[in-house]
Amino acid sequence: MLRLEKRYGEIKNPPPTIFIDGQILDGEEEIKEGLEEMIELALLKGGSSWPQLAEKDETEKSNCALVANKFKQLGIFSVIGGGLLDGINPCAFTTIIFLISYLNFIKRKKKEILFIGAVFTLAVFITYLSVGIGLFEFIKRISILPTLSRILSFLVAGIAFLLAIFSLYDYWKIKRGKIMDISLQLPRFLKDKIHAVIRKESNMKHYILAAFIIGFLVSLLEFPCTGQIYLPIIVVVREISALRIQALFYLILYNLMFILPLIVVFGFAYWGTTWEGLSKVMYRHVGMVKIFSAVLFFGLATILLILTLG
Numbered sequence: 001m002l003r004l005e006k007r008y009g010e011i012k013n014p015p016p017t018i019f020i021d022g023q024i025l026d027g028e029e030e031i032k033e034g035l036e037e038m039i040e041l042a043l044l045k046g047g048s049s050w051p052q053l054a055e056k057d058e059t060e061k062s063n064c065a066l067v068a069n070k071f072k073q074l075g076i077f078s079v080i081g082g083g084l085l086d087g088i089n090p091c092a093f094t095t096i097i098f099l100i101s102y103l104n105f106i107k108r109k110k111k112e113i114l115f116i117g118a119v120f121t122l123a124v125f126i127t128y129l130s131v132g133i134g135l136f137e138f139i140k141r142i143s144i145l146p147t148l149s150r151i152l153s154f155l156v157a158g159i160a161f162l163l164a165i166f167s168l169y170d171y172w173k174i175k176r177g178k179i180m181d182i183s184l185q186l187p188r189f190l191k192d193k194i195h196a197v198i199r200k201e202s203n204m205k206h207y208i209l210a211a212f213i214i215g216f217l218v219s220l221l222e223f224p225c226t227g228q229i230y231l232p233i234i235v236v237v238r239e240i241s242a243l244r245i246q247a248l249f250y251l252i253l254y255n256l257m258f259i260l261p262l263i264v265v266f267g268f269a270y271w272g273t274t275w276e277g278l279s280k281v282m283y284r285h286v287g288m289v290k291i292f293s294a295v296l297f298f299g300l301a302t303i304l305l306i307l308t309l310g
Helices: 002-008 028-044 063-073 075-088 090-105 110-142 146-175 188-202 207-240 244-270 275-309
Strands: 017-020 023-026
Touching: 017 028, 023 028, 075 207, 075 244, 075 275, 090 110, 090 188, 090 207, 090 244, 110 146, 110 207, 110 244, 146 207, 146 275, 188 207, 207 244, 207 275
Parallel strands: none
Antiparallel strands: 017 023
16 A cells, blocks of 8 residues: 555545556545546546556565655654653653742742753753663664664563553553552652752752752653653664664654653743642643553554564
8 A cells, every 4th residue: 555655646544545547536535426437437448457556666675664664754753742741741740840849948939940940951851862862872782783673672662562551550540549559650769869859959059050960860860760751762763763863853852842841830830830730730631641651652662563573
C-alpha cells in the first residue's frame, strides 16, 4: 500500500483506498460516490491492469523500509508528546509544587519566585539536555555493534511495553482513589532527598545561585522517574536520526517541551495561584496523564520494534 501511495500520490489515513486504472478513490465517501462510475469506465476500455507499484529505491532493502519511513515521520510527534508528558508527570509536578510552597513558606517575594523559577527551569533544561546527549552518544557507540544494538532496542521496547501496562494499572488505582499507591513514582527516600535539597538551598542568601543548584540536583534525583520516558525517546531518536545535528535538534525540542509546564506553573505562581490550587489541578488530571503516558509508551515500543525489525 505504501509503495502504491509512493507512485500515485499521498493518501488519507485511515483507509480504505481503492486504486483502479491509475486513479485513486481515497476514503469511504469517495468510494461510495465514484466506485461504480470508475468500474464502468474501466469495463468500457476492456478492463484495467493491476496498479503498478513504485520502484524500490536503492536504499530500500524491503517493503519494511517504507513502513519504517512512515514511522520515522511520527518521531517528531513522539518527541514533542514525550517531552510534554514528562514535564507534567507526577514525579516532576509534585516537586515544583513543593518548591513553590516552600518559597511561599519562607516568605519569598513574587519577583524572587519568578527569578528562582527562571533559573531553576534553565538549570533543569541544561541538566536534562546534557544527560540526553550523553546517553545518545553512548547508545550511538553501541550501534557500531549491530547485535548489541538490536538487543538494546528490543530491551528498551520491552521496558516501554511494561511501563505502558504499569501506567494503565496506575490509572486503575487512581480511579479507585489510591493515588498515593501508584507504581510509577519516585521512592520515598528520593522524595525526602529532593525536599531536603530544596529546604537547604532555598535559604541561601544568593537565591539565584541556589535556584540553579536546586534545579541541577533535583533533575539528577528525579531522573529514575522522568527517565522512564526520556530513555525510550533517546533510543527512538537514535533510530530516526542519521546525523548528530538532527539528533541534537530532537533532544533540544524534547527538553523545551519538558520545561514548558515548569514555565507555566511558575507563571501561575507569580500571578497569584496558590500551591493548593496547583495541587488540585494536578490531582484532577493525573489519571489522564497516565492514560496518555500509556499510549506514548505503546507507541514508542511499536516504533522501536518496527525500526529494529525493518
